[in-house]
Ligand SMILES: NC(=O)C1=CN([C@@H]2O[C@H](COP(=O)(O)OP(=O)(O)OC[C@H]3O[C@@H](n4cnc5c(N)ncnc54)[C@H](OP(=O)(O)O)[C@@H]3O)[C@@H](O)[C@H]2O)[C@@H](O)CC1
């Protein structure tokens with residue numbers, strides 16, 4: 001800059017000073033907008049620990065959310081009351097993802113965890129764990145003749161529908177694949193879940209489906225989308241017809257959630273950003289530098305459980321509840337995100353570079369216990 005000034009005329013210098021002033025004004029208006037967002041998005045559950053680092057989003061006290069919504073272990077409760085979760089996913093290519101999501105739901109504390117997958121994925125998933133209830137009901141195009149498609153599709157739907165009302169939450173997409181016939185059947189499952197008011201967490205290939213058919217979830221407040229960096233890019237391009245804007249990530253995730261009619265979006269990354277179109281919360285605590293595949297699947301299974309618990313907590317209308325946020329989908333995302341990140345950080349401290357998804361799952365229980373002891 002000093003060097004440039006030497007070779008500039010006074011007219012050029014005054015132009016430069018005008019440009020600088022404009023930049024200052026612009027940055028101060030950005031600052032004011034950030035301050036406004038912080039004030040208007042904040043609530044009783046927030047604290048300002050990280051505001052210095054990221055003025056554009058509100059870091060949330062995730063541990064106190066977890067403590068508030070996790071139900072007490074009570075000898076009077078019967079099986080099922082702590083949550084019945086179903087994962088719709090698992091095909092020829094992917095058997096790990098639905099397993100990770102379903103077993104994580106159990107390790108967090110759900111009572112029952114089901115998997116609805118294709119016929120050839122089922123024996124593999126069953127062999128990973130006897131804890132999971134596995135339904136080999138989904139079909140891919142290669143195994144269905146054209147003339148049988150309508151019949152098979154209604155059969156698949158009937159199989160899932162038998163159970164639908166018993167589920168507290170569906171996780172749709174981990175390891176689902178992208179077969180068009182299978183995705184058509186899953187679209188119907190989503191429509192039925194909406195009709196019966198069953199919450200849905202959409203992840204992985206479920207996001208591929210929903211991004212191309214946004215009406216499936218649009219306006220459904222009990223829908224959570226958990227995009228990773230690629231999935232978020234596709235969603236932003238499709239729904240907002242723009243590029244991802246990392247400089248104004250808070251505003252963009254807010255606009256995206258609003259545009260999809262108030263669904264909750266959990267944008268995964270270095271910090272997780274959560275928005276339902278009204279508020280934006282960020283979860284940055286804990287975390288691990290290992291990016292092994294499958295961590296998003298742990299997250300989707302965990303969010304499903306916490307969302308169910310948050311719904312129960314809100315329905316019970318506990319007068320002592322200190323939660324200012326009343327959206328169970330947002331609360332579920334905050335809790336699921338913090339839990340996944342804590343388990344990953346504990347696993348990393350033990351296993352370092354060799355940490356894999358199974359190691360993280362093993363630390364879900366201890367991580368929850370540290371925050372919210374069982375007795
Ligand atoms: N152990 C397991 O079983 C695990 C299984 N997992 C499961 O994997 C599935 C995909 O999830 P992911 O995270 O790889 O998707 P993502 O980052 O968008 O894609 C990366 C790149 O790959 C490409 N691409 C993907 N799928 C494609 C397809 N069917 N056919 C063609 N292209 C495809 C994609 O291309 P694009 O769509 O951008 O053109 C992008 O360039 C999902 O079901 C997930 O749950 C994971 O949970 C990890 C653990």
Ligand SMILES: Nc1ncnc2c1ncn2[C@@H]1O[C@H](COP(=O)(O)OP(=O)(O)OP(=O)(O)O)[C@@H](O)[C@H]1O
Pocket residue numbers: 204227228229268269270271272286287288289291292293294295296297298299337340341
């Ligand atoms: N840079 C990061 N630092 C810390 N945590 C991260 C980072 N990136 C992602 N995470 C955490 O890892 C979890 C999974 O996010 P990720 O983006 O890996 O999902 P994904 O690609 O869908 O995973 P999967 O392999 O299961 O499909 C999230 O809970 C997120 O908080």
Ligand SMILES: [Mg+2]
Pocket residue numbers: 203204228296297
């Ligand atoms: Mg994923």
